[in-house]
Amino acid sequence: MEASSDTIPSHTATLAGSQPLYSPQTSSNGHVLLPLSPLSFPPSPSSLSPTTLESTQSSPLSNSFSHCSDEHNAHCHSSAYSSDQDDLTCLSWLHQRGSNLLPLQPLPKISLLSKQPETPRALSAESLSPTLNKPPYSFSSLIFMAIEDSPNKLLPVKGIYEWIVNSFPYYGTAAGGWRNSVRHNLSLSKSFRRIQRDKSQSVGKGSLWCVCPEYRAALLEVLKKTHHYHSTNSNLLSVPGLLEGADYGTSMVCDSVDISDSLSHSLLLSAPSSHILTSDNPTLFENSSGALTPDHEELVTMESVEEEEDEEEEEEEGGGEMEKDPLSNSGYIELHYYQCHQYQYLVLPGEAELDLESVEILQLDAEAQEAAGSLLDLAGGWHQCL
DNA sequence: ACATCGATAAACAATG
DNA sequence: GCATTGTTTATCGATG
Numbered sequence: 001m002e003a004s005s006d007t008i009p010s011h012t013a014t015l016a017g018s019q020p021l022y023s024p025q026t027s028s029n030g031h032v033l034l035p036l037s038p039l040s041f042p043p044s045p046s047s048l049s050p051t052t053l054e055s056t057q058s059s060p061l062s063n064s065f066s067h068c069s070d071e072h073n074a075h076c077h078s079s080a081y082s083s084d085q086d087d088l089t090c091l092s093w094l095h096q097r098g099s100n101l102l103p104l105q106p107l108p109k110i111s112l113l114s115k116q117p118e119t120p121r122a123l124s125a126e127s128l129s130p131t132l133n134k135p136p137y138s139f140s141s142l143i144f145m146a147i148e149d150s151p152n153k154l155l156p157v158k159g160i161y162e163w164i165v166n167s168f169p170y171y172g173t174a175a176g177g178w179r180n181s182v183r184h185n186l187s188l189s190k191s192f193r194r195i196q197r198d199k200s201q202s203v204g205k206g207s208l209w210c211v212c213p214e215y216r217a218a219l220l221e222v223l224k225k226t227h228h229y230h231s232t233n234s235n236l237l238s239v240p241g242l243l244e245g246a247d248y249g250t251s252m253v254c255d256s257v258d259i260s261d262s263l264s265h266s267l268l269l270s271a272p273s274s275h276i277l278t279s280d281n282p283t284l285f286e287n288s289s290g291a292l293t294p295d296h297e298e299l300v301t302m303e304s305v306e307e308e309e310d311e312e313e314e315e316e317e318g319g320g321e322m323e324k325d326p327l328s329n330s331g332y333i334e335l336h337y338y339q340c341h342q343y344q345y346l347v348l349p350g351e352a353e354l355d356l357e358s359v360e361i362l363q364l365d366a367e368a369q370e371a372a373g374s375l376l377d378l379a380g381g382w383h384q385c386l
Numbered sequence: 387a388c389a390t391c392g393a394t395a396a397a398c399a400a401t402g
Numbered sequence: 403g404c405a406t407t408g409t410t411t412a413t414c415g416a417t418g
Contacts, residue, residue, distance in 0.1 A: 157406080178393090180395070187408055188409085
């Protein structure tokens with residue numbers, strides 16, 4: 001089905017920001033590149049509304065670097081920064097989580113979808129969200145999220161407290177013992193490092209804390225598992241067949257979701273932390289025919305992506321320990337997201353034919369995914385939308 | 387039964 | 403002196 005020139009709903013245009021809503025482009029190998037709305041970097045609670053989303057720009061690390069003086073501090077910071085810029089294993093899905101980080105534990109922040117009360121999914125999430133339940137996350141995960149959600153990837157203890165309280169109202173009313181637990185965790189866990197503040201500039205007491213790069217992947221994995229576990233156990237997502245969807249690596253599967261008449265396939269939804277672009281291959285697009293920027297939307301070849309995938313396949317074959325993708329050659333459509341600058345792109349297979357409605361749904365659901373931080377939520381939304 | 391992990395409490399020192 | 407921060411030890415329950 002061809003993309004029509006239908007009028008674009010205003011709310012969708014708002015979500016898409018200044019980026020053209022629908023400007024699918026085809027890469028040299030036939031992949032469809034679908035620009036999504038700009039992501040907010042650095043993330044902050046104030047950047048969660050659609051209006052501020054447009055004006056939010058990526059900013060270079062500024063003053064925080066001046067706070068660290070020793071060698072490993074610099075390593076900590078640079079790693080965090082670079083990975084955030086080009087690493088889809090970053091927690092960008094947390095940054096715009098809005099009130100739907102977890103169906104069990106809403107956040108008081110405004111989500112993109114919460115602006116659209118007509119969205120069934122948003123209503124479902126709201127109605128199923130007790131406010132003061134204890135979050136299922138361990139203190140390590142909470143600290144990790146707090147630090148990752150900070151603009152410069154480092155926070156003082158007080159900042160961690162505040163993030164937790166702001167994000168999880170439970171802790172606003174809970175007894176103070178949890179603060180002790182946070183400090184205990186910071187001290188005990190190897191995942192976090194204490195950084196001396198620059199005494200000449202520091203305001204406030206204590207040190208700053210950052211995530212050790214070498215433990216970041218593990219923390220992220222734990223976080224995903226926790227998130228996934230509780231997402232799949234929520235009523236919201238109890239779509240028949242959905243919970244049986246395989247979850248391998250960073251991808252999740254929902255079955256039997258048609259996105260257009262010409263696409264009767266099921267969908268394989270690839271997480272934002274897709275294997276296409278990871279911290280291991282940050283130079284992915286540097287090898288392409290040109291840098292992809294939101295301004296001129298120049299296309300990049302996807303050869304490097306294929307090479308990467310080929311390498312992975314070889315690794316899997318060679319290693320023999322990695323699980324083979326059970327859905328390869330199964331007719332599933334794999335959707336990859338990648339991020340360039342402040343934009344997130346959705347890469348569709350070249351054979352994917354989308355009508356405008358499907359594109360809108362994809363864009364909205366990608367936004368929802370970012371806002372909700374849940375791929376299964378996205379899948380459930382598709383079920384409801386179609 | 388055992389080890390591990392996470393949560394919690396408490397004591398204590400260092401710091402602003 | 404006080405509150406906050408950081409470290410350490412101990413205990414308990416859940417889990418594999």
